[in-house]
Amino acid sequence: MHLAQRIRSVAPSATLAVSAAAKAMKARGETVFDLSIGQPDFTTPAVINQAAVAAIESGAASFYTPAAGLPALKAAIAAHIHAQTGVTYEPKQLVVTTGAKMALYSLFQVLLDPGDEVLIPIPGWVSYVEQVRLAGGVPRPVQSLAHFKVTVDDLEANRTAKTRAVIINSPSNPTGVVYTKAELTLIGNWALRHDILVVADDIYRDLLFNGTTYHSIIEIDPQITQNTVLISGASKSYAMTGWRIGYAAGPAKLIGAMSTLLGHATGNPTAVAQYAAIEAFGNPAVDATVESMRQAFEDRLNTVYPLVQQVPGFELPEKPQGAFYLFPNVRRAAVLTHHKTVDDFIAALLAETGVAMVPGRAFGMPDHARLSYAAAKPVLVEALGRIQAFVAQN
Ligand SMILES: Cc1ncc(COP(=O)(O)O)c(C=O)c1O
Structure with missing residues (x-):
């Protein structure tokens, strides 16, 4: 075969x-x-399960939703991001996906032409490399020499004319390290200078320990925000891995292209999971x-x-x-x-x-x-x- x-x-x-x-x-x-x-x-917390049951019983979960996600869910996610970072995303800057995995997958699909390179800090999550390859891109592993975190010098040493994006995953899978605001500022400005998109995978941001202060790269400077796609989701924060709800937030042009792609790929993320996620992101009791x-x-x-x-x-x-x-x-x-x-x-x-x-x-x-x-x-x-x-x- x-x-x-x-x-x-x-x-x-x-x-x-x-x-x-x-x-x-x-x-x-x-x-x-x-x-x-x-x-x-x-x-999964009980109130989230109950919202899913209600969506099934009312019939709401029976139908397609917009491919980019229910407007009410996008509003709940936007409000949640704003509360955590102070950054405002318009509905056209947000797409809900079948897990954060699909957010990353569709982003690389719309971003990369054959041969375009993506800088991937090592050690890093397994799927980045393969997703970049599946999009026809070239993964460029960047070894972090100290403390499991890449610096601008590490990135610069791997930059070429074809570098299209850099992934920053903080807190990191597999190391649990968290980038400081100063480190993110240097990386964000370097990326901006070289017109390299930052892919900020913040999926573990609610799991911080022993008083660690957290900054997302999107909250540092509006120009850096505009040069970044934020990736996150419900999986790790709300114990919802099986529900498959993730999202991407960023420049409307990229997000629009991702929505078009997803419209032909998954269509909308499963409706019942979206109704559950409205409760996860939107109900302060959670x-x-x-x-x-x-x-x-x-x-x-x-x-x-x-x-x-x-x-x-x-x-x-x-x-x-x-x-x-x-x-x-x-x-x-x-x-x-x-x-x-x-x-x-x-x-x-x-x-x-x-x-x-x-x-x-x-x-x-x-x-x-x-x-x-x-x-x-x-x-x-x-x-x-x-x-x-x-x-x-x-
Ligand atoms: C760093 C990182 N990003 C993204 C994901 C994808 O999460 P999900 O597709 O479950 O939302 C994972 C899951 O293991 C992860 O570890």
């Missing part, structure tokens, strides 16, 4: 591969301590639940970070500030346990202890591993105990 070139060059998601191995073990009745998870382990989930993640981070530091051969000098991931260098642990590669170490750890982590290779740094703390505290403590014992006994 013939497959198009564009898909033959795409790597399947490595995060999904680990989850599949962990799931297979669970199906065989084995206990798995799953630290590979990329989503909140909480269920904020208390969001805060209680944030506190739970913070407590887990504060529990698990010292335990990670105690594992022989795991190195993570700085405590992450956001999201729900830790990204230690585990190269020495692989050596201590006589494994040639970190991938082998991670596979053996899963097979022998039931602890699942994601190989750092998936994020462009093969000596690292990603541990998610979107799991109950006893699971995390047990998992870290098992990792420690596994490294110690070998």
